[in-house]
Amino acid sequence: MSKKWKTRTNLVHGGSRRSQYNEVSEAIFLTQGFVYETAEQAEERFANAGPDEFIYARYGNPTVAMFENRMAVLEGAEDAFATASGMAAVSGALMSFLNAGDHVVAARALFGSCIYVLEDVLTRYGVDVTFVDGTDLNQWESATRKGANAVFFETIANPTLEVTDIPSVSKIAHRAGARVFVDNVFATPVFSNAIRQGADVVIYSATKHIDGQGRALGGVILGKEDFIRKTVEPYMKHTGGAMSPFTAWIMLKGLETIDLRVRAQAAGAYALADAVYGHEKLHRSIYPGHFRHPQYDLAMNTIGSGGTVVSIDVKGEKEGAFRFLNALNIVLISNNLGDAKSIATHPATTTHQRLSDRQKSILGITPGLVRLSIGLEDPDDLIEDVVQALEVA
Numbered sequence: 227m228s229k230k231w232k233t234r235t236n237l238v239h240g241g242s243r244r245s246q247y248n249e250v251s252e253a254i255f256l257t258q259g260f261v262y263e264t265a266e267q268a269e270e271r272f273a274n275a276g277p278d279e280f281i282y283a284r285y286g287n288p289t290v291a292m293f294e295n296r297m298a299v300l301e302g303a304e305d306a307f308a309t310a311s312g313m314a315a316v317s318g319a320l321m322s323f324l325n326a327g328d329h330v331v332a333a334r335a336l337f338g339s340c341i342y343v344l345e346d347v348l349t350r351y352g353v354d355v356t357f358v359d360g361t362d363l364n365q366w367e368s369a370t371r372k373g374a375n376a377v378f379f380e381t382i383a384n385p386t387l388e389v390t391d392i393p394s395v396s397k398i399a400h401r402a403g404a405r406v407f408v409d410n411v412f413a414t415p416v417f418s419n420a421i422r423q424g425a426d427v428v429i430y431s432a433t434k435h436i437d438g439q440g441r442a443l444g445g446v447i448l449g450k451e452d453f454i455r456k457t458v459e460p461y462m463k464h465t466g467g468a469m470s471p472f473t474a475w476i477m478l479k480g481l482e483t484i485d486l487r488v489r490a491q492a493a494g495a496y497a498l499a500d501a502v503y504g505h506e507k508l509h510r511s512i513y514p515g516h517f518r519h520p521q522y523d524l525a526m527n528t529i530g531s532g533g534t535v536v537s538i539d540v541k542g543e544k545e546g547a548f549r550f551l552n553a554l555n556i557v558l559i560s561n562n563l564g565d566a567k568s569i570a571t572h573p574a575t576t577t578h579q580r581l582s583d584r585q586k587s588i589l590g591i592t593p594g595l596v597r598l599s600i601g602l603e604d605p606d607d608l609i610e611d612v613v614q615a616l617e618v619a
């Protein structure tokens with residue numbers, strides 16, 4: 227592994243460890259434990275395990291370590307810890323760091339489970355949480371003015387695709403003494419500049435673009451070595467949210483092709499957003515990578531892409547959105563994203579069902595909103611499918 231390689235080389239070779247057999251493809255070390263040659267060696271390893279010495283798969287495993295190392299190289303982070311799911315990464319990063327009495331400022335436009343962790347879990351342990359409009363720097367400024375320990379936001383928010391300005395929010399947060407935690411799923415590790423722009427901790431659900439083929443749940447927390455090893459690792463290894471070695475192998479294989487896949491998916495998302503822009507059956511279409519989106523300049527300057535998801539607000543309320551969904555032939559009705567297969571989701575009745583009507587309307591989760599995750603199909607076929615379903619709606 228070398229830092230001087232370019233991204234696509236690192237995605238294929240970064241973090242590789244070979245056994246005595248010199249296998250080409252990364253080995254799956256499907257073992258929970260490791261044999262010590264002597265009792266003294268066991269004692270020494272528990273006291274002070276090196277990066278290539280393993281104890282128990284909840285603490286670490288060679289296949290999982292390969293995935294962590296490859297992710298760290300890709301993200302430009304010092305270190306990484308792999309987790310059982312994206313939510314294990316979000317909750318683990320926050321719970322391992324925060325204490326009762328701490329203050330967190332978070333963007334209000336978030337994935338439903340992230341809202342639950344912040345609003346229902348952290349507050350039960352005495353953490354004070356303030357929600358702000360993530361696109362309004364003045365709100366970040368005033369909410370952090372009285373001091374904050376952490377800020378948390380999604381770079382591109384699910385499902386309304388609001389872009390948060392990482393460099394500016396990081397500056398505001400650091401002035402207040404807060405660590406910057408970024409849920410970077412929608413920006414994807416391919417386009418991310420989060421660490422260079424000031425984020426302290428970057429979190430991915432690997433379930434999304436990293437697997438990219440809908441097979442396994444996983445997550446990863448990236449940051450400074452000190453934070454990963456002294457704060458995250460003890461919490462994760464003792465609370466049990468470790469990634470399985472088999473999952474790590476799937477994710478390693480996903481990383482080999484992620485750059486090719488995500489760039490093709492983002493190109494498809496742009497083509498679809500452009501094709502449906504101003505369509506008579508839509509109140510609006512949202513894609514931050516399209517030049518007509520109000521945050522286009524910010525998206526281009528900070529992320530360099532609009533990502534792989536397009537949201538559309540179908541006329542005719544829930545009934546219109548359901549007619550559209552039920553008329554799709556290629557795009558599947560499901561709730562993953564970043565997958566090779568294009569997927570349509572109705573957030574108001576699924577991923578964000580739990581929210582009150584008032585919260586939904588504040589977040590712009592209207593009854594007609596449909597989130598389209600663009601896959602690897604030919605964009606012409608996808609456009610034709612979406613347009614014919616819009617005629618039915």
Ligand SMILES: *Cc1c(COP(=O)(O)O)cnc(C)c1O
Nearest residue numbers: 311312313337384411431433444
């Ligand atoms: C999916 C998702 C998560 C949770 O990831 P899981 O792997 O499903 O646990 C967290 N944040 C965002 C933005 C997501 O899209």
